[in-house]
Amino acid sequence: MNTFTEENYLKAIYHLSLQSSSVSTNQIAASLNTKAASVTDMLKKLAEKGLINYTKYQGVTLTAAGEKIAVSIIRKHRLWEYFLVEKLNFKWDEVHDVAEELEHISSKELVDRLDDFMGHPKYDPHGDPIPDSNGLFKTHELKPVATLVINENGIISGVRDHSTAFLQYLERMQLTIGKKIKVTEINDYDHSVILQVEDKKVHISREVANNLLIAI
């Protein structure tokens, strides 16, 4: 078994790997709010355990074993988030911190039964895919609302920014997962966008349009 800290490092490396193939010490330090020196120490330990490929000064990648652990933690995180929202009536902006704790509960039996209990959901409350008990999942293809042209429509299916502030903003604007939207106007000057959402018009900034994702 691995410690919570090791699991958090693996998860951070996994997420960072989705952006750039190799992950740097400083990137990890920033994402975990810790210092580069601490990261170096942990990287040695994880390399020792065969969970990452690490060469001094050259950044890291996960090994198959490391990736498997990372994915299992992400599975737990997203399943718990789904549970919190669907069964316990938490809001989508309230679940992250609790799921950060729950994801470290070790019992695989527990997660698999929880998955059964909820009917094997495919996506979490933020639209992120939930790996199955074998670690398999399909990333559905998404693109920012900002890439749409006038009169194009789509279904809100994910967010690029998972911050509480952004989620609360979307909630307030009724821009939530599953909603059908249509671009009715794009402002040439500031690239802000006006959307038709159900029977309302919603005006969003370019920044919001970049962080709000629709299914392709």
Place this chain on the structure above:
Amino acid sequence: MNTFTEENYLKAIYHLSLQSSSVSTNQIAASLNTKAASVTDMLKKLAEKGLINYTKYQGVTLTAAGEKIAVSIIRKHRLWEYFLVEKLNFKWDEVHDVAEELEHISSKELVDRLDDFMGHPKYDPHGDPIPDSNGLFKTHELKPVATLVINENGIISGVRDHSTAFLQYLERMQLTIGKKIKVTEINDYDHSVILQVEDKKVHISREVANNLLIAI
């Protein structure tokens, strides 16, 4: 916030306090599978934090603050056990270890919503009372089956031994919480007891009769 370890010490002290008013270093060491020297170190720390009353060589008691924490952990433990059995179909002998992990999830909001979700159960799968969100609970009065005389009956409402082995044995014998039993015979020689349970007779040893509890 307190560490998992501190929480485990407080919980252990709480449980031991139910037997004897003051709890000794060795009792704690035994119950946590650790060494007396380690316990002494932790007792100093907990006393420092105002969670226990500790005088060298004199044993410890919980302060009101310490007891409050202990009870909140027990609440979480028992609610999770109930959830695991009632919602996820775990057996009553399978839930302890998972609940030992889940009880340290800190969110009070989570526990209270879980409690709502399950309809505020009063007892966990082993018949132990679940404290409410204010830490209040009533210990229902219980006595061992061994105290019954011939023709007395009662309802199985708890166990004194929570070990997997004992729980599995009871399960196999269909001696589970809520079952109505009647003593039909007591063996003078070994004090073993024959019970009428529904339409079956079950023969149990004195030891089992001592660890199986019925409501008074």
Place this chain on the structure above:
DNA sequence: TAAAAAATTTAGATTAGTCTAAATATTTTA
């Protein structure tokens, strides 16, 4: 392409929790 800047690693400490072995206090018992 050599100096400057940035990134990374190493060295040496610190804190939490644990341990063993030795010292001390309390309790038992003869």
Place this chain on the structure above:
DNA sequence: TAAAATATTTAGACTAATCTAAATTTTTTA
């Protein structure tokens, strides 16, 4: 009630994870 037995604490050490400051390597840039 004094010796023996038992319980508890102290001293000193270890591991995991972290930090700061200094040293080293890599990258950038002029």
